[in-house]
Amino acid sequence: MxxxxxxxxxxxxxxxxxxxxxxxxxxxxxxxxxxxxxxxxxxxxxxxxxxxxxxxxxxxxxxxxxxxxxxxxxxxxxxxxxxxxxxxxxxxxxxxxxxxxxxxxxxxxxxxxxxxxxxxxxxxxxxxxxxxxxxxxxxxxxxxxxxxxxxxxxxxxxxxxxxxxxxxxxxxTDHLTGALNRGAFHERLGDVVPRALRTGARLSVVALDVDDFKVVNTRHGHLGADDLLAGLAAGWRARLPAGAFLGRVGGDEFVAVLPGADEAAARGWVASAALRDVLSSSAGVAELRPEDSVRSLLDRADADLFASKDARRTLAGNV
Missing domain, CATH: 1.20.58 (Methane Monooxygenase Hydroxylase; Chain G, domain 1)
Structure with missing residues (x-):
């Protein structure tokens, strides 16, 4: 992303x-x-x-x-x-x-x-x-x-x-995970963000990234890692609320778009999804602001994702 x-x-x-x-x-x-x-x-x-x-x-x-x-x-x-x-x-x-x-x-x-x-x-x-x-x-x-x-x-x-x-x-559609591919995701996001800004509707995005995916590839092999990634994405898609959608924007990077959700609701969805994830993953959340563009919204979700990863590494180093 x-x-x-x-x-x-x-x-x-x-x-x-x-x-x-x-x-x-x-x-x-x-x-x-x-x-x-x-x-x-x-x-x-x-x-x-x-x-x-x-x-x-x-x-x-x-x-x-x-x-x-x-x-x-x-x-x-x-x-x-x-x-x-x-x-x-x-x-x-x-x-x-x-x-x-x-x-x-x-x-x-x-x-x-x-x-x-x-x-x-x-x-x-x-x-x-x-x-x-x-x-x-x-x-x-x-x-x-x-x-x-x-x-x-x-x-x-x-x-x-x-x-x-x-x-x-x-x-x-991404053939492996069933999520929207990068182009289709940005096309749809480019429609829903301006509409939410016009109407004042709430909208949040969740940047999702698999933790230590290189380790997963090494441990399970590329085909096994693909199977695990597909299962992870399938779980996310199954738990999306009505009107929400998921895009694969990189190798192990995904973004969920949750129309009608504020930041608290988006973080609640992340917490609920993480309970049943087949792989460990980190998430970053950003709620749409009146001054946002598509890019700034994704940038803030990305920054929150990196902060979440840093916090996880820090916690792991202290254990």
Whole structure:
């Protein structure tokens, strides 16, 4: 830990938004081609061009709006709804099917980029955008095609959400201990600390470090020490209160974040956890202050941890 600070994972969010901008721009080009080169002479080509222009405007909105899942979801839904209005005017089944494919891609993108609740809302909009316009469009579209498109949209969105969630979990979790890895921990802490400062809610962090871990490695071997470390972290995680989380920030260094806990409650949690620890460990506690940043909060917990270790060594030397 040593006071290092990492901000929220905005890089991934920005990359995701860039992907959405590219997808919307491709849809704008395809829609414009449908207006310039219509499949049916009676198609209202002016609306195809209007929807293409709207997609370009949405691209601009994505590039200027703050990076946030809410704005990403809103732009996705706006793009689907506008295109659905165009589908209701399609005179050919090809146009309906083309946009249905685009809607499926939009749902898959939501399943990949957004949290499950937001992605589920987009998936519902996608199904409605396939079914309702096809029912009122001038084009003759067989009901089996509509039902099949809706089913494939839901299935592909669900599969994408499952796989994305699994990969995201693996990317955020330390494989040995099940705690958040360093990057994911700092990302989450970078969210909860500003929120607690805004609302005035209590929050404490506990820096945890295994005592004499080199000795543990020598005595039990690396694999045995890994097993003991995993058991220690599992015990800490099992005793965390609701809303709290644990991160592994170094080899044998962990930090527990306890929202709603003052310093006394945090020290009580440490004392309770230490009674059943499989290894001897030291802890340092810091309660969030109004003037704190993430870094200063972790620095104070680190300083308290070192003081605890020094006191333990002094006591051991006096025994």
């Amino acid at each position: 040593r006071g290092d600070e990492e901000g929220p994972g905005t890089d991934r969010d920005v990359t995701t938004r860039d992907h959405l901008v590219i997808g919307l721009f491709v849809m704008a080009v395809i829609t414009a081609l449908g207006g310039v080169w219509p499949a049916d002479p009676s198609s209202p080509v002016q609306w195809w061009l209007v929807v293409s222009a709207v997609d370009v405007v949405l691209c601009g909105a994505l590039l200027t709006l703050p990076v946030h899942p809410r704005s990403t979801q809103a732009v996705l839904i706006a793009g689907v709804v506008v295109s659905a209005a165009l589908v209701s005017t399609c005179h050919t089944a090809q146009g309906v099917v083309l946009f249905a494919l685009g809607f499926v891609v939009a749902g898959q993108f939501a399943a990949y980029a957004l949290e499950p609740r937001r992605a589920a809302v987009v998936a519902g909009v996608v199904v409605a955008a396939i079914a309702l316009p096809a029912a009122i469009a001038p084009a003759a579209v067989h009901p089996v095609v509509v039902v099949g498109a809706c089913a494939m949209a839901l299935l592909s969105c669900w599969l994408m959400a499952q796989q994305s969630g699994r990969l995201r979990q693996q990317a955020r």
